[in-house]
Amino acid sequence: IRDSINAEYGTAAMVSFVCDNCQETIKKPKLDDHRARVCPNTTFTCVDCSTNFEGFSYRSHTSCISETQKYAGKYLEKKNNATTKVTTTPQSKTTEVNEKKRKLSSTTEDQQKPSKKQKKDETTEEESTIHHLDLTQYGIKEKTIAILKEAVNNELPRKIVRKTVVKSVLKHIRKDLEKYFDAQVQADEDFTVTSTQLKYNTD
Numbered sequence: 001i002r003d004s005i006n007a008e009y010g011t012a013a014m015v016s017f018v019c020d021n022c023q024e025t026i027k028k029p030k031l032d033d034h035r036a037r038v039c040p041n042t043t044f045t046c047v048d049c050s051t052n053f054e055g056f057s058y059r060s061h062t063s064c065i066s067e068t069q070k071y072a073g074k075y076l077e078k079k080n081n082a083t084t085k086v087t088t089t090p091q092s093k094t095t096e097v098n099e100k101k102r103k104l105s106s107t108t109e110d111q112q113k114p115s116k117k118q119k120k121d122e123t124t125e126e127e128s129t130i131h132h133l134d135l136t137q138y139g140i141k142e143k144t145i146a147i148l149k150e151a152v153n154n155e156l157p158r159k160i161v162r163k164t165v166v167k168s169v170l171k172h173i174r175k176d177l178e179k180y181f182d183a184q185v186q187a188d189e190d191f192t193v194t195s196t197q198l199k200y201n202t203d
Helices: 028-037 067-076 091-112 116-131 140-148 158-187
Strands: 016-019 025-027 044-046 191-193 198-200
Touching: 016 028, 016 140, 025 028, 025 140, 044 158, 140 158, 158 191
Parallel strands: none
Antiparallel strands: 016 025, 016 044, 191 198
8 A cells, every 4th residue: 555645746546444344454446345245334444534434435535635644744745855954053152052952951851751650650550451452453553554655765753653543543442432332321221221312220
C-alpha cells in the first residue's frame, strides 16, 4: 500500500480499508470479493481517514486526506521541495544564546521530571490496563506500516505515528465497549432498557 499524500505530488491514490469484522487490511479493488466470500455483513474503515463505511458505500471513497497528513504535516513534504534557511549570528552571540537555552532546558526538565514513585505507579497502572485488553485484534502493526509507507523514506517521528495509530484504534475500541455496555445492561435484571432510555430498578 503506497497511498498518495496529496494530489500535488502527482501519484495515484490507492485507498485501503480495514475489515471491521476480521481486522484484515484490504486494498479497495478487493473489497467486493472479501465482502462476498469472507465477511458478508461487515463494514469497512478507511486506513487513511478512519471513516467507517456500511454496505457498498466504500465504492465512492476514492481519495481522502489521511490522519498521517493531518498530524505529520511538514514531515511528508518531498525532499526536492524542502529548503533550509540559515541565519548567521556572531560566534560570541551564538554561544551566549545557546548557553541560556541549555540552562533553561535543564531547569525545565528538572521541574517536570517525575519522581521514581510516580514513574512506578504510572507504569503499573498502564501495564494493568494493557494486560486487560486484547489489542492484537485491532491491526496495530498493519496500520503502522500503512502510515509509514506514506512518508518519505518510510520514516516519521515515533510520536506522530503513535498518535495517529492510537486515534484509529480507539475508534474501534469505543465501538466494542459500546456493544459490551449494551449487552451488559440488557442482560441485567436491575435495569430496564428501552429504545432511548435506561432505568435502574430500585424495587
